[in-house]
Amino acid sequence: MHGQVLRSFPIVTLLSALPAPSRRDMIPPVKRPDGPEGQPTELKSYDEVYAELPLLHPTPRSWAELAASRLPEFLADHAVCEQQVAMYGLSLAGYYPDDAELVERAAALAAEEVQHFRRVVAILTKRGWPLGGRRKNVWAQSLRARIVLGREPMTKVDRLLFGALVEARSCERFTRLLEEIDDPEVVHLLADLGPAERRHWEMFYRLAGRNTDEQVLAARFQGWREFEADLARGLGTSPAVHG
Template identity: 25%
Template sequence: MTQFDTLLAPIHGFLHCRTPQAWIDEARKPENLPLLLTDHLVCELKAAQTAMWLIRKYVADKASGDALLAWLRPWEDFVHNDQADLGFLEQHKALSKTIISREELPYGDALVDKMVLLIKEELHHFYQVLEIMQARDIPYMKITASRYAKGLIREITTHEPQALVDKLICGAYIEARSCERFASLAPHLDDRLSAFYVSLLRSEARHYQDYLELAQLISPKDISARVQKIGETEAKLISEPDDRLRFHSGVPAFA
């Protein structure tokens, strides 16, 4: 078994379905590469935003939370407001774990440690995807989101701490699916892009495991039933027809 297979085996065991061949056939078309790279870029920011939101809502005090929000704003301005200045792109290297945790939360330090590392890596991937787009003269343009994340959010319970546990489980599935999609697409892309997607497998594989570990740490009971239920919803979103092609979309209904 290769290192590639070793990384993918637990992901395939975790996910309830593989990416449909119809999605791969559509996504591999050269004319769809600008769309997929743009959506991938936005997905990296959304992953960082999710991790930042978890820290701010559940762990950090107000001053730290406000500082984090201000720190992330340049990336959000670029995606949402067509900001031209790209001087912020390497600021992710300066983010540290010096965030004040609420003393009454026993899981605070674990959540901060894992989420800060995830934020730094996701924003580094954002930088890498943007570099690839610029090298190929692909301009960034705003696109609509897929139904995938909203479909998962509908599964989240409203009461705490189960709501936090469910959010972490959803995060695990999003990261695992990203990893599986990288692996599904890599053999069909040019050498540079294929190597880039393969390079993402290691960190993305750890991200989904970090989310699951946090979910079990925080939950007062075994999370297996919730993992199963949310996994069934995730597989349905991936397997059903979708009217737009995105990195996490379902079977292309328009192909």
């Protein structure tokens, strides 16, 4: 009921009431050298980042080449993804209003994702590139369909594990794309957002494990990881973030 009520309000109205993320919820900025381009430095390699993620199937480099060649489409889809994750964070707060820690973390996540959304929209607008509208994300829809509903507390665990994999895959995709692009502004954006997505997947997983046996959680997450890997093997044919 709470989730239904929450989702009935316009996203802008809901987000306007949220506080900005606190300093402890934000990632430190990527170090950059002095200079007009502001090119990020000290970035981890793709292999280093991938090794720290819970993913079982790497994105092929061919996807990054495709996304780099169709950057307006990638960024438009990226903006939609940021908006949808913000909405998902708010829906979690609506589903579990009595879980104070989850509500606080979900609200901070939503506020931060809106800031990411605004950054992407600013780039698109400045360049005269079209914004993306709502579109079908087969990967996300298929992954979300795996959530077992009506069986709390495991439904909550599933919702959090779903969020963890969405953020982990986004982190991996941003890092893969960084190998192929030389657009300083977009490099700057992805270098900032990739570590944020990593922090988010870790947050989701930690929240899922608060009241769940460690071995039970690991086994359940393994099932999610394998399912996501099967879905990911069919990706790589469009420049979308999860395409």
